[in-house]
Amino acid sequence: MKPIGLIFNPFADINKKQTAAKLRSIKKILGEHGLVQITNNTDDIPIALKQFYKEGIKILGISGGDGTIDHVLSSYINLFGSEKLPVIVPLKGGTMNMLAADVGLRGDQITSCYKLINSLNHHSTLPTIERGLIKVVDKRFNHPNYTFTWLDGLLYKFIKWYYKEGAGVRVALKLILQSGIKSLTNINHDLFKEVVSKVYIDDKKLPFESHLLIAISTVKRLVFGFRVFAEEAAAGEGFSILYLRFPFFRKALYQLPRVLYSGLKSDASGNFLNSSGRVVRIEGNRGYVLDGEVYESQEPIDITLEIGPKLKIFSPKGEKY
Template sequence: MSRIGIIANPYSKLNKRNPAQIETLRTIASKHADFFVTDSLQDLSQKVKTMANTGFDVIAICGGDGTIALTMTEIIRWYTRKELPKIAILKGGTMNLVASQINIQGSQASVLRRLIRRVEQRSALTTSKLQTLQVGDHFGFLYADGSAVRILKEFYRKKSGILGAIWLGLRLVSSFLRKGRLVSKLIYEETVKAKSGAQTMEFTSLGNFAGTIRKLPLGFPLLPLAMKQKGLFQATFITCPKEKLLWQLPLIMIKHKEGTSLGKYSICCDELEISSQSPLHYTLDGELFIHDETTPLKISQGPEVEFIKL
């Protein structure tokens, strides 16, 4: 029978809002799974190392997209000589982007109960495979930089959930129409250079995205070509002028082809290097990073991961 380990991040949006939920999950897991609450990145690394050394082959993650990405990075790091464990997502974040890709439904408690029941009944665990994206030393599924990072930082200032994200979007639209201060502060062009194989590109872009999943938060289909060809992720550079972004955004979303199209340039590749004249601020699944080295930031496909459908 599979051995289940549960990683819980008490600082994720949902868990922080309802601290008692962690204890509820711990009670459900009692006698059925080992429960690990993490309090730092170092602690997370040590606990995943313990799980790898003691043979856990199912790991459930209770947290948001950032928690999933950080945990996956440690799993790939420590399960070097073993098959990667199957992953169950218990949710717990704001957007729950990865959970939405594999259609995880229900509360954290109900998802955990379903997982335990299937493992104990030795039922076949139906899985959905997702290719990871490696950015520098980290693994995740969705990369973004430029204006997307500045908007994300503005959202994080208040951390007000889905309604807060919608409200920020409405404020940005209003500021765009009025040529206000908010849109000027968050959305502007930067020059970036990109290289994929022998192809070298230079863009003046509002922001750049790369990923192995097709839907962005709130369901926007910006990367519809991701993984249509096995082993290739999609990268998209938003090249439209800032003053035309609001009007061109619907067409940017619905135009699904490689190369140049209205307001963007898209490419499907297995490796990409991005560089800029200043430190590159980027996000991977909601976690924020800065690449300030003189060498380009390398993005490539990572290992494939099996997520349990619950």
């Protein structure tokens, strides 16, 4: 039995370059331990997973971006349930690679594969970190999707803009700078228009019926290492929630470094919440992002986010990281 099954997305941002060489290196490192499957589209994912499941795979490597990881995990859970999830190994093959960075896999995917094999050869138990998933119920789809981070409003618009401009670190830094300038010189720009919606957290309706952005996550570090959340919930027991309205955004612009790297506490006005919860319902959503994957909507839709299953993710330092 091969203990490792690895899905390789050749169209993910990093994997598009020197694809054949990367595949050869990964297969050579995994050797007899691994079974590698290339997925050219989302329809290929369940086919690969069914083969892995039949083989009794206990470790699931995913070479792609955070969006690829979401597609693979959603497909796995919708096919086989969440009772016996394999250990996940996120390999940095995409644009943002937030999950890999969050669990300490900061090197390239070749380095991560070496670390995985070294751990298998020298440890009786694979070092892991636990993270919870968020179950996203969107009635446009036949099955729920599972993710680590959900974004809407300003962040949804920003991510769409980011991809349109070509993505990458330089593009992100340029757009962050441009957004900052727009916030000072053109506050009526579409980027800063609030989403008209009703928001419920753990069945309690928030007092306002519009918001600038909502970010919900089970990871500690977002893209660029941002640590925006003031409360962290234990894996499988809740998720972090950041809710922001325009009045607080305008007032707190000068505190942006603190917002991004230390997490501000909730504001008494209700215009800014930084807390945790178990269920969030948004009535009137206009599009959202799941771990970098954009889900557009021309009409208002209702979205429910619930606690999903928790899983173990390979981390060379384990919970010490």
